Amino acid sequence: MTRKLFQWFDERLGAASFARKTLRKVFPDHWSFLIGEIALYSFIILVITGTFLTFYYVPSATTVVYHGPYRPLDGQQMSEAFASVMRISFQVKLGLLFRQIHHWAALVMVGAVALHAARVFFTGAFRKPRDLNWVLGVVLLTLTIGIGVFGYSLPDDLLSGTGLRVIYSIVLSIPVVGTWLAFLVFGGAYPPPDLLERLFVLHVMILPGAIAAVLGLHLAMVWRQKHSNYPGKGLNDGLIRGERAWPRYAFKATGLFVAVFAVLALLAGVFQINPVWVYGPYSGYIASSGAQPDWYAGWLEGLVRLFPAWEFRGFGYEIAEPFFPGILLPGVFFTIMGLWPWIERRFTKDQRIHNVLQYPREVPLRTAIGVGAIAVVVMLSIAGGSDVLASYLGLNIEAATKVMRALVIVVPLLAFAVAYLIARELKQSGVHPVRRSSMLTVRRAPSGGFVYEEVERGGFKSVEERLEEAHEAAGGAAGGAAGGGTDLEEQHA
Amino acid sequence: MSDEQHEGPSGDGGPAGPTSVEGPVGEPSLPPEVERRAARWIGFALAVSMLAAIGLFVSYVLGNQVQVQGVLLALALGGIAMALIMWAKKLFVPEVVTEERGDHPAGERELEAVAAAAAPGGEAIARRPFLARMLGGAAGLLGLSVLLPVVRSLGPSPGRSLFTTDWSRGALLVDEFSRPLKASDLEIGSVATVFPQGFVGSESSMAIVLRVPQGLLNLPDGRDADAPDGVVCYSKLCTHAGCPVGLYEKLYYQLQCPCHFSAFDVLNGAEPVFGPAPRPLPQLPIEIDDAGYLRAKGGFTATPGPGFWNRGSGP
Ligand code: HEM
Ligand code: FES
Numbered sequence: 167m168t169r170k171l172f173q174w175f176d177e178r179l180g181a182a183s184f185a186r187k188t189l190r191k192v193f194p195d196h197w198s199f200l201i202g203e204i205a206l207y208s209f210i211i212l213v214i215t216g217t218f219l220t221f222y223y224v225p226s227a228t229t230v231v232y233h234g235p236y237r238p239l240d241g242q243q244m245s246e247a248f249a250s251v252m253r254i255s256f257q258v259k260l261g262l263l264f265r266q267i268h269h270w271a272a273l274v275m276v277g278a279v280a281l282h283a284a285r286v287f288f289t290g291a292f293r294k295p296r297d298l299n300w301v302l303g304v305v306l307l308t309l310t311i312g313i314g315v316f317g318y319s320l321p322d323d324l325l326s327g328t329g330l331r332v333i334y335s336i337v338l339s340i341p342v343v344g345t346w347l348a349f350l351v352f353g354g355a356y357p358p359p360d361l362l363e364r365l366f367v368l369h370v371m372i373l374p375g376a377i378a379a380v381l382g383l384h385l386a387m388v389w390r391q392k393h394s395n396y397p398g399k400g401l402n403d404g405l406i407r408g409e410r411a412w413p414r415y416a417f418k419a420t421g422l423f424v425a426v427f428a429v430l431a432l433l434a435g436v437f438q439i440n441p442v443w444v445y446g447p448y449s450g451y452i453a454s455s456g457a458q459p460d461w462y463a464g465w466l467e468g469l470v471r472l473f474p475a476w477e478f479r480g481f482g483y484e485i486a487e488p489f490f491p492g493i494l495l496p497g498v499f500f501t502i503m504g505l506w507p508w509i510e511r512r513f514t515k516d517q518r519i520h521n522v523l524q525y526p527r528e529v530p531l532r533t534a535i536g537v538g539a540i541a542v543v544v545m546l547s548i549a550g551g552s553d554v555l556a557s558y559l560g561l562n563i564e565a566a567t568k569v570m571r572a573l574v575i576v577v578p579l580l581a582f583a584v585a586y587l588i589a590r591e592l593k594q595s596g597v598h599p600v601r602r603s604s605m606l607t608v609r610r611a612p613s614g615g616f617v618y619e620e621v622e623r624g625g626f627k628s629v630e631e632r633l634e635e636a637h638e639a640a641g642g643a644a645g646g647a648a649g650g651g652t653d654l655e656e657q658h659a
Numbered sequence: 660m661s662d663e664q665h666e667g668p669s670g671d672g673g674p675a676g677p678t679s680v681e682g683p684v685g686e687p688s689l690p691p692e693v694e695r696r697a698a699r700w701i702g703f704a705l706a707v708s709m710l711a712a713i714g715l716f717v718s719y720v721l722g723n724q725v726q727v728q729g730v731l732l733a734l735a736l737g738g739i740a741m742a743l744i745m746w747a748k749k750l751f752v753p754e755v756v757t758e759e760r761g762d763h764p765a766g767e768r769e770l771e772a773v774a775a776a777a778a779p780g781g782e783a784i785a786r787r788p789f790l791a792r793m794l795g796g797a798a799g800l801l802g803l804s805v806l807l808p809v810v811r812s813l814g815p816s817p818g819r820s821l822f823t824t825d826w827s828r829g830a831l832l833v834d835e836f837s838r839p840l841k842a843s844d845l846e847i848g849s850v851a852t853v854f855p856q857g858f859v860g861s862e863s864s865m866a867i868v869l870r871v872p873q874g875l876l877n878l879p880d881g882r883d884a885d886a887p888d889g890v891v892c893y894s895k896l897c898t899h900a901g902c903p904v905g906l907y908e909k910l911y912y913q914l915q916c917p918c919h920f921s922a923f924d925v926l927n928g929a930e931p932v933f934g935p936a937p938r939p940l941p942q943l944p945i946e947i948d949d950a951g952y953l954r955a956k957g958g959f960t961a962t963p964g965p966g967f968w969n970r971g972s973g974p
Pocket of ligand 2 (some may be wrong): 901
C-alpha cells in the first residue's frame with residue numbers, strides 16, 4: 167500500500183530518495199529547540215483563526231448605529247469595523263472563541279519568538295554558518311511585533327485608537343521624509359479616511375505574506391544546515407546526533423502542535439481577552455489613561471514615555487521628539503541585534519564553522535550582554551505601565567517616571583554585572599547550575615552493613631543522555647533492551 | 660542498509676561510548692504489561708477527545724457559550740495531543756543516531772568547479788560592459804516608471820493641510836453635541852471640549868476651554884486679552900504625539916495628557932511642565948459676544964499637534 171503510493175509519486179516526481187532522506191533525517195532533541203516550533207505552530211494557528219475572522223470583519227470607519235444582542239451598546243454610534251467585531255463576538259458561532267484564540271496566539275507567538283531568539287543568542291547558535299539565518303530571525307521578530315500592533319488596532323475600539331494616533335505621529339516625526347511618508351502610508355492627515363482599510367491589508371496580506379516568505383527561508387536554512395547540537399560525548403562540529411524524523415519525532419512534533427492549539431483554546435475559553443465591548447468604540451476626543459498595549463509593545467510604549475522632551479530646530483526645520491524613542495532607538499536596537507554575529511566575530515576573530523552549541527556559562531561576556539539587553543526591555547516594559555504602577559504604589563506619576571528613568575539604566579547594568587560574575591564563577595568551577603553533580607545516599611546492604619552510593623541527581627537531561635546512560639548501564643547490550651529500560655525509567659519519573 | 664549511518668568515534672576506540680543506539684523502530688520491545696498500560700491511556704485520551712467533540716456539536720445547538728466551547732475544544736485537541744505524544748514516547752522505541760553532517764561546505768574543488776561554471780557567462784557579460792549597464796538602466800527605469808505613480812497615489816500631498824484648522828474669526832465654540840457655549844456655562848475649575856461650529860469632530864481644531872481665576876492668568880505676549888474673564892482656550896492635541904489632552908488637575912491648574920503624561924501649565928500659556936511634550940499647547944484667542952457666547956478671534960497661536968520636519972514653515 168505505502169509502496170504503491172511511493173511508486174506513484176516516484177514515477178512522476180522521482181521523489182522516492184527525497185522521501186527516504188526526509189523520513190530518516192536526524193533531528194537533535196532538546197526542550198529548548200521546541201520554542202522555535204511553538205512559534206511556528208502559533209503562526210499556523212494565527213493564520214487558521216485569522217482567516218476565519220476575515221469572513222466577518224469589515225474594515226470600515228463608516229458610522230453605523232449598533233443594534234444587537236449586547237444591550238449596553240444598543241443604539242450607540244460606532245464604526246462599521248467595531249460593529250463587525252461586536253457581531254463576531256456575540257452572533258457568529260464560535261466567533262468569540264476564535265477571536266480570543268487569535269489574540270492569545272498572538273501573545274504566545276511573540277513570546278515564543280522572543281524566547282527562541284534568546285535561546286539562539288545564549289547558546290551561540292547564531293555563529294557561522296547560522297549567522298545568515300539569525301538575520302532572517304531578526305527580520306521575523308520585527309515583522310511579528312508589527313503584525314501584532316496593527317492587528318490590535320483593527321477593532322477600532324477606544325484603546326487601540328489612541329495607539330494608532332501615536333504611531334502616526336511617530337511616522338510623521340521622521341526627519342525630511344516623515345510628512346510625506348505619513349501621508350503616503352496612512353493616506354492623509356490624521357485621521358486618514360481609509361486608515362482601517364490600509365491596516366487591514368497590512369495585517370492580513372502584506373505582513374503575513376512577508377512572514378510566510380521569510381519563515382519559509384528560515385526553515386529551509388535550518389533544514390539545509392541541519393540543527394545544531396548541545397555538546398555531547400563524542401560529538402564534534404562534523405557530526406549530528408538526534409532522532410530520525412519518522413516516526414517518533416514526527417508524532418511528538420504533531421502532538422506539540424495540537425497541544426499548543428489545545429492550550430490556546432483553553433486560554434481563550436477561560437480567560438477573556440480584549441473585551442472591546444467594555445472599552446466602547448473609538449472616539450477622537452476621548453482618550454482613556456487605562457490604555458495598555460499588548461505586552462510586546464510595552465517596551466516601545468515605555469521608551470516613548472521616558473524619553474525627554476527633546477526637539478531640535480534649525481534652519482526652519484525640526485526633528486520632532488517622537489522620532490528618537492519611536493524610530494531611532496528601536497532601530498539601533500534591532501540593527502545591533504541583527505549585526506551581532508559580526509560584532510562578536512570582530513572581537514573573537516573566530517572564523518570557524520560551529521555546529522556544537524555553547525552553554526551560556528561558557529561565554530560570560532556574551533551572556534552578560536544578553537541579560538543586560540533583556541533587562542533593558544523588561545524595565546522599559548514596566549515603564550510602559552508606569553501609570554498603573556504609580557497608582558498601585560501610591561506614587562505620583564512624575565515621581566514614578568523619574569524613578570523609572572534611573573532604573574532603566576541602573577538595573578540593566580546591575581543585571582549585566584551579576585550575570586557576568588555568575589557565569590564566570592560557573593565556568594571556572596565547572597559546576598552545573600541546575601543539575602547537582604552528585605549526592606550521597608546510604609542504603610542497607612543485604613549483608614547487614616551500610617553502603618554509601620553516589621547518585622546522580624536528575625536535572626534536565628536529554629533523551630540521548632538518558633539513553634547513553636542506560637546503554638552504559640546495560641554494558642552496551644542490545645539497543646532494544648536499553649531502549650526499553652529508559653522507557654520504564656520515564657514512566658516512573 | 661543506510662549509507663549515512665555512521666558508527667561514530669566509538670569505532671576509534673575512544674571513551675566516547677556508543678553513538679548509535681537503534682531499536683527496531685515501530686516494533687515495540689517494551690514489556691507487554693507496560694505496553695498494555697500505555698495503550699490503555701492513549702485510548703482513554705482519544706475517547707476523551709471524541710466525547711469533547713460530540714459535546715461541541717451539542718454546544719452549537721444550545722447556544723454560544725465561549726467558556727464551555729473553549730474547554731471542550733481544548734479537551735478535543737488536548738486528547739489528540741496527549742495520544743500522539745504518549746504514542747511517541749511509550750509505543751515507539753527511542754533511537755539516537757549519530758551521523759556525519761554531510762556535504763557542506765563543499766570544499767576547494769567544488770568551489771573551483773562552480774567558479775569555472777560561472778566564468779563563461781561572466782566573461783561574455785564583461786565583454787559588453789556598456790550593454791550590461793544599459794540593461795540595468797532599462798530595468799531600473801521601467802521599475803521607477805511603474806512604481807512612482809503607484810506610490811504617489813497612495814496619499815494626497817501634505818500641502819498646507821497640517822497648518823490649517825477649521826477655526827476662523829467669529830466661529831462659535833460648540834461642544835461635541837453642537838451646542839454653543841456661553842461663558843457663564845463655565846465655572847471656575849470646569850473644562851469643556853469644543854469645536855468650531857459646523858466642524859464637530861474635526862481633529863485638528865479640537866480645543867479645550869476652561870475658566871480659571873482671572874488674576875492668576877499669566878499668559879505670554881500679552882495674550883491675556885484673548886482669555887476674557889479667565890476663560891482660556893487651548894488646542895486639545897498633545898504637542899507630543901497628538902493624543903487628546905483630556906485630564907485636568909484643578910488643584911495645580913494643569914492639563915495632562917493620558918498617553919505619556921505630559922503636563923501643561925494652564926496659567927502660563929500651557930507651557931509643558933512635565934513629560935515628553937516639547938512645546939506648549941497653542942492657544943485659541945477667544946472673545947465673549949453680546950449674547951454671552953464664546954467665539955474665536957482667529958486661529959491657534961501656532962500649528963497644533965505633534966512636531967514634524969517642516970512645521971517651522973507654518974504660521
Ligand atoms: C516568526 C518567528 C520565528 C519562527 C516561527 C522560527 C522558527 C524556527 C524553528 C522551528 C527553528 C528550529 C527549531 C529551533 O531551533 O528552535 C528555528 C531555528 C533557528 N532560528 Fe528561528 N524562528 C523565528 C524567529 C527567529 C528569530 C527572532 C531568531 C533570532 C533573532 C531566529 C534564529 C534562528 C536560528 C539561528 C536558528 C537555528 C538554530 C540552531 O540550529 O540551533 N529565529 N527557527
Ligand atoms: S501624546 Fe501626549 S504625552 Fe505623548
